[in-house]
Amino acid sequence: MEGKVISGFGRGSKELGIPTANLPIDDNLTRWIADINSGVYFGWASLRLPPSHPNRTTTPEFIVYPMVMEIGTQRGSAEVHVLHEFEADFYGVEMRVLLTGFIREEKDYANLEALIEDILTDCDVARKSLDREAWALRETGKGTLDESWLTRDST
Numbered sequence: 001m002e003g004k005v006i007s008g009f010g011r012g013s014k015e016l017g018i019p020t021a022n023l024p025i026d027d028n029l030t031r032w033i034a035d036i037n038s039g040v041y042f043g044w045a046s047l048r049l050p051p052s053h054p055n056r057t058t059t060p061e062f063i064v065y066p067m068v069m070e071i072g073t074q075r076g077s078a079e080v081h082v083l084h085e086f087e088a089d090f091y092g093v094e095m096r097v098l099l100t101g102f103i104r105e106e107k108d109y110a111n112l113e114a115l116i117e118d119i120l121t122d123c124d125v126a127r128k129s130l131d132r133e134a135w136a137l138r139e140t141g142k143g144t145l146d147e148s149w150l151t152r153d154s155t
Contacts, residue, residue: 001030002096006077016112018119019086020070020079021045023095033071033078041069042126043100044137045082046150047093054087062096062151064137068119068126069097072106083123096150100135 001023008022025033045067049056057063066083080097103122109115129135136143 001025001033001078001099002094005091005093005095007091008077008079016116016119018081018116020081021090021095022077022079023097024077036071037102037105038072039070039105040103040122041071041099041101042103042122042129043067043069043135044098044130044145044147044150045069045080046096046147047082047090048095049090049093053090053093055084060151061153064139064147064150066126066130067097068103068122069099070106081119081123083127098147098150100145101129 003023003026005021006024008020027034043066044064046062046064048062055063068081068083070079070081072079078097080095103125104118109118131142133143135145137145137147139147
């Protein structure tokens with residue numbers, strides 16, 4: 001899945017303290033999304049940060065990060081929580097997402113504290129899972145997963 005990061009409702013950062021990058025869901029490009037369960041997934045995200053962004057390194061053009069992603073029953077966009085602290089927002093930046101596993105189904109919460117607790121657990125599950133050989137990136141020397149799609153030039 002790929003696209004330019006759009007703004008969402010702003011609840012991730014403001015209400016939860018867990019910022020998310022929203023990717024629009026285009027039914028023509030992501031037909032598979034209609035066939036999967038709503039819920040929380042883990043995997044890898046790559047960002048093409050502009051040279052002016054404080055987190056941009058000189059190379060490579062795309063930077064790969066671990067992530068968790070929520071795909072809700074409302075399929076207008078997917079919420080990606082990149083497991084990295086950023087110094088600035090990156091709306092309009094090209095993002096690619098590679099899902100590698102499923103964590104849990106979407107559910108309703110009685111309060112924000114319970115939701116935040118589950119999101120933090122989701123992040124821990126993602127980090128531990130992505131450190132396993134089958135889901136770790138080959139480039140890291142720890143895994144076998146081919147990350148070339150995440151970093152290839154799109155021109």
